Amino acid sequence: MANIASITVFDGAATPVSHTLNAVSISRQQDGTIVALWREGLTGLPVEAQVRAEMRQKVLKSGVVETRTRVVVPVMESISGQNAAGYTAAPKVAYEDTQEWVNYAHPRSTVTSRRLAKQIPTNISNNVTTTVAAATSGPFDEAVSQMLMPT
DSSP states (O other), rough: OSSSOOOEEEEOOOOOOOOEEEEEEEETTTSSOOOEEEEEOOOOSOOSSSOOHHHHHHHHTOOOEEEEEEEEEEEEEEOOOOOTSSSOOOOOOEEEEEEEEEEEEEETTOOOHHHHHHHHHHHHHTTSSSSSOOOOSSHHHHHHTTTOOOO
């Protein structure tokens, strides 16, 4: 991946909704960890209430490359009306549902073996019992299978 780019993804709602996660930043921490951040850019919601994604990649002391992908979906509390003075409180985030995928890739592994290890839990999570072609592009495959983080 040459440059960090927006990610468009559908959620798992009964009627799936498309979410566009805009590139926010790329940074390198003191320990060498590369961190890439994305966030939805809805104008009607506060920043803290928007779906966000984060990828972190670092080389462990053993030489194994650890790649973490985390997605956070904030859930807004419902507003139940106004008080006696007519004031209605602004909505706040009630809680966040978080999903994290952690991948460990040995220095001797190949793109093919990493992609195979990625595809099996993907198929399990999607209850796929037929032949499905593995994704070979996009930020997740590039980070996990190809070991390429955005710049």
